[in-house]
Amino acid sequence: MSEKIQNIPIAKPWMGEAEAEAATRAIMSGWITQGPEVAAFEQEFAAYVGAKYACAVSNCTTALHLALLAVGVQPGDEVITVSHSYIATANTIRYCGAIPVFVDIEPQTYNINPLLVEAAISDKTRAILVVHQMGMPCDLKAISDIARSRNLPVIEDAACAIGSEILWNGEWEKIGQPQTDIACFSFHPRKVIATGDGGMITTNNPEWDKQFRLWRQHGMSVPDTVRHGAKQVIFESYPMLGYNYRMTDIQAAVGREQLKRLPEILERRRYLARRYQEGLADVPGLKLPTQPAWAKSNWQSYCVRLPEGCDQVEVMQVLLDAGISTRRGIMCAHREPAYQREAWSCVGSLVESEQAQERAIILPLFHQMTEAEQDRAIEALKTACQIPA
Ligand SMILES: *Cc1c(COP(=O)(O)O)cnc(C)c1O
Numbered sequence: 001m002s003e004k005i006q007n008i009p010i011a012k013p014w015m016g017e018a019e020a021e022a023a024t025r026a027i028m029s030g031w032i033t034q035g036p037e038v039a040a041f042e043q044e045f046a047a048y049v050g051a052k053y054a055c056a057v058s059n060c061t062t063a064l065h066l067a068l069l070a071v072g073v074q075p076g077d078e079v080i081t082v083s084h085s086y087i088a089t090a091n092t093i094r095y096c097g098a099i100p101v102f103v104d105i106e107p108q109t110y111n112i113n114p115l116l117v118e119a120a121i122s123d124k125t126r127a128i129l130v131v132h133q134m135g136m137p138c139d140l141k142a143i144s145d146i147a148r149s150r151n152l153p154v155i156e157d158a159a160c161a162i163g164s165e166i167l168w169n170g171e172w173e174k175i176g177q178p179q180t181d182i183a184c185f186s187f188h189p190r191k192v193i194a195t196g197d198g199g200m201i202t203t204n205n206p207e208w209d210k211q212f213r214l215w216r217q218h219g220m221s222v223p224d225t226v227r228h229g230a231k232q233v234i235f236e237s238y239p240m241l242g243y244n245y246r247m248t249d250i251q252a253a254v255g256r257e258q259l260k261r262l263p264e265i266l267e268r269r270r271y272l273a274r275r276y277q278e279g280l281a282d283v284p285g286l287k288l289p290t291q292p293a294w295a296k297s298n299w300q301s302y303c304v305r306l307p308e309g310c311d312q313v314e315v316m317q318v319l320l321d322a323g324i325s326t327r328r329g330i331m332c333a334h335r336e337p338a339y340q341r342e343a344w345s346c347v348g349s350l351v352e353s354e355q356a357q358e359r360a361i362i363l364p365l366f367h368q369m370t371e372a373e374q375d376r377a378i379e380a381l382k383t384a385c386q387i388p389a
Helices: 017-029 036-049 060-070 088-095 114-120 140-150 206-215 224-229 249-280 312-321 351-359 371-384
Strands: 053-057 078-082 099-103 125-131 154-157 165-168 171-174 182-186 199-203 302-305 360-363
Touching: 017 249, 036 053, 036 199, 036 249, 053 060, 053 206, 060 088, 060 125, 060 154, 060 182, 060 199, 060 206, 078 088, 088 099, 088 125, 099 114, 114 140, 125 140, 140 154, 140 165, 199 206, 249 302, 249 371, 312 360, 312 371, 351 360
Parallel strands: 078 099, 078 125, 125 154, 154 182
Antiparallel strands: 053 199, 165 171, 182 199, 302 360
16 A cells, blocks of 8 residues: 555647747747647648648637638538537537437447438538547548538548558558548547647638638738738628637647657557557457558557446446546437437437447547556456456
8 A cells, every 4th residue: 555556647748848839939929829829730730631721729629610611501401420529510400400320330430420421411411520439530531522522521520540541542551631621620639730729721722821810810801911011001891690719829839749759659649559459359258449451550558349238337336446547438429418409310320329438438549648558548448347467
């Protein structure tokens, strides 16, 4: 009892002096909201994922809202998506007054089942909003084939998927290029790189990019950065209803440093995911995550499905007692009280979504996690599943 065992968190951002100095640089510059650091972060982000345009916003939820507006989602429209996601995915559809039409997931990848999409399309369908859940790319090829044949735009909720890759026309490409129409990223601390809060929208469509820039700043015709440097008096106007969805320069300065760390972060996460795969391979009945041959996850989360007969809460409690944080499987929006009131519909059952929520748990995985810590998590999970260590 003498030795204090360190608790292992579920996730932890990897930040240091470089981020602190970057924040200081922004603060001391005298320009702290959206300005030169945001512009530089956008360029560097676009170059990293291979997109023509990247527009920084306050978070991924606001990014998704603007993406849906850009493709013309209006009140009464339907948007096909999954319930099995963080609730923000469905919420953004409701912000537009549109109705989320939930389709079920594939149990192996926890991503939208493309075979169920066609049946969910109606006259009112305005867009398909897919999620790369936990950083694992969804079957974009199948989805985009369906979408193209129906002339529907595809938006990617890539909140968790910075650095993930997909095999596209024979080449490995980063998620967010985007392979479809618009992709939205998050820089919340639970994601792979963080700016406190923050989001990014990528597209190859210059009109949409222009729209995003107007909407994120109150619909203002002349940005404050331009007025600030002007030699003549300029008055701005507000030709449309806009929002305040800006990212600050303090956040962007931090984001630029995080982007530099990303390759190292990805290498470490992939190494730790392989180690989990090896360490847990012999646990009877435990289902480890499946990575399709055409996908490379960034392993934003490492999710396992418990063996039959193992109680989710009991297993999580055994791990917690051993100082190891876990989370249950991804939530289902349609089961939350908010969606007793909000409009939604579904085609077929959502049984795979519900079972994934009830039967899966997310294990700790973060850059600074040591092999010894990971071994503790592996042993504790084996014990919890009643496997002799
Ligand atoms: C985290 C997350 C969001 C929300 O991102 P924020 O930046 O916190 O708004 C949306 N969708 C998914 C799938 C997420 O994991």
